[in-house]
Amino acid sequence: MASPAMPAAPPTLVEIIAAKRDGAPGDPAAIERLVAAMMTGELADYQLAAWLMAVFFRGLTDAETVALTDAMLRSGQVLDLSRIPGVKVDKHSTGGVGDKVSICLAPLVAACGVPVPMVCGRGLGHTGGTVDKLEAISGFRTHLDADAFAGIVERVGCCMIGQTSQIAPADKRMYALRDVTATVECVPLIVASILSKKLAEGIDALVLDVKVGRGAFMKDAGAARVLAQALVRVGTRAGKRVVALLTDMDAPMGVAVGNAIETAEALDVLAGGGPPDVVECTLALGAEMLVLGGKAGDTGAAREALAAAIASGRGARLAERMIEAQGGDPRVVADRALLARADEEIVVLAPRDGTVARVDALGVGLAAVAMGAGRSRADQAVDPGVGIFVEKRPGDGVRRGEPLARLCVRSRAASAPLTERVLAAFAIEDAPPKSRPLVLDRVVEADARSSTTAPGSG
């Protein structure tokens, strides 16, 4: 009494949601269908939201994460940089406070012969964004079309722009929905979001800087390692060479936290100066990029090449050419005083003798947002000239009345709450803190192998 055999109907969207909810085996085809339906409007936002929450609990397999990455990157423009010779390498950071490394890293790596096509983000919440920092350079344009971008990478060696609405629009939509449905903190969704944007740039290889600590998205090293491994695994499955470093983000990076003052600090590195942690992070990430780009046999040789590019001024020259090509004033590279800075200064003084045990990057980052250096909503403007100089670092001895921080502000009026806020970020104790290295771990493809991406949770 069996009915005649019929071809199985493709699953409905509700059936796709139910299958993920019930932990059914990975189904990359279902993910493609879902993203396609999202872009046509066939999939309603509430259905996507339910699916995202089911993914939070059930995870995605690597094959599904690759499918999601691929579907999202193909939802928009995919750059073709194949006409540019060499291995194109980019760097992505998961975001921190005072992280201005991209601004010195890209010209330095390009100066060593590796083309760097870099699409950067804007600041949101307590973390800053490279686009905001670059825009502190007079005339610098971060909105360029794909041809102009590719042309500058080809001619100069690197180009740094902001994300356009043409790049991975599906990711933009999905991220906006995750933000309001409590589904941001989910490893496979984070992986697909990062990689879809980066892979749309036309790169061959990618170095990831996964930040760990109070000022980072990932608060502990275990969670950060899970994310780094998933990024390396999925990026590799998607056909790219990928290395990830886990780096410390308990305290703000460097001294400057703001826009113009961070750009100045990054340019200090190209001039042979800059705070030691900014220099170290630049060299560590740059070394990985040079090795992936085939311009050094190992990271030791790569660090030497980078150091030589600083010493010879080739990195600085390349930065000037890039800034000029993007409409900015290249004189800032030699004369960082050309960068805007708010006139008024507030000095935050140490309330006691002792050793700085901690500087809370989150607290400093939120204070910078409150000053106008960052934004709490995506549609807010930032003030390039304000910011915080973190004068004392963890491990530094300090005497009562010495400056802990200097704040560049537009007005000294009503500064007490701000001073209190910055002061609260410093812990001064009698004993020095345990020191921890900047680079906490390194994840390459062989370390990252595992069959499935773990379910959600930050």
Added chain:
Amino acid sequence: MASPAMPAAPPTLVEIIAAKRDGAPGDPAAIERLVAAMMTGELADYQLAAWLMAVFFRGLTDAETVALTDAMLRSGQVLDLSRIPGVKVDKHSTGGVGDKVSICLAPLVAACGVPVPMVCGRGLGHTGGTVDKLEAISGFRTHLDADAFAGIVERVGCCMIGQTSQIAPADKRMYALRDVTATVECVPLIVASILSKKLAEGIDALVLDVKVGRGAFMKDAGAARVLAQALVRVGTRAGKRVVALLTDMDAPMGVAVGNAIETAEALDVLAGGGPPDVVECTLALGAEMLVLGGKAGDTGAAREALAAAIASGRGARLAERMIEAQGGDPRVVADRALLARADEEIVVLAPRDGTVARVDALGVGLAAVAMGAGRSRADQAVDPGVGIFVEKRPGDGVRRGEPLARLCVRSRAASAPLTERVLAAFAIEDAPPKSRPLVLDRVVEADARSSTTAPGSG
């Protein structure tokens, strides 16, 4: 360096979703806030969808389920029947195939002195609905306002209407969203949905008929018992007296599956006839209602009272008065042939000798939908006159060529697929099946105690 103490800000909607996602302790106040925000539009559908999926995985505590029930019932009109003397008792079934019990049960219980205010559902998918069956009675109105409804309960003893848009609109909205986001099969959400509608009727006590088997929402007794226990626990916490019976729904109930033919079969019971399982289900549920209503000391005495109401014709007279009060033709009670029936008949014959091992209620239910007796979408109309008479029951002996079923159709054209479909619902074997009782279990408050409602899963 601590900031001055500040009053804690109430959680945002995203924080409420995240708390449920993370399995935070039960928070009934958050549920109230969520439903209120849903009704004002502050909570977007995609946020509700994400919360529903988080509830699927994390469950709700009983206190949260009570809060959800309460918030949903208070989102609309709550009837006040306190002016009507006596304990008002209703019955709710989780839905099955051929379940026409309400139509004979309400008048019979009312004839024994217990007021029955009953708000009934429409059919959807393979399960039928009492409202569709009642509307097969010429002139019968199932849309009455609250005053008319209360007046008929007071004057006649029972009244049966359809759900109005004034009753628990929040449930209506939440259910519509659950239906398209794969979050229907979740015990605490089912409990709140059922109870919010029933408690809005102004009842004092409720008897639940939780169906189990192929034709029911709950396919196995374990899952059905979990649902029954949650319904009894939460209903009791909400201040009502609640009893649940688990009843068999592997095979269709009774002989008739359709609208007019089911109404006729229910009226047969009031005339002292009707299939044994329909009679037994009516007596079992009615006995619980009489005990809860204080009109019988135990279910044995209650069954005797119900049997007497049948034998004396008091149940039938009360049905006539209710039908007349609701605008229908009361003569159908005595003369069931007045009910519409499609003219054409197709007989489905047994293909072999043997014993009927199974009649698949789901298969019969879907065949009835295909004939026009039910609907697959909420906006479809039904044909009251079509249906299926299931002539052979599990355990019945059958000879090749004997009728298994008779289909009442509008046209005999293209009947082969339908015949095949109904035939496929019958399994004929050599050995008789194990018999199983109609009432599988009984759940009262003392059995149902447990601190939390289990997470989702049907």
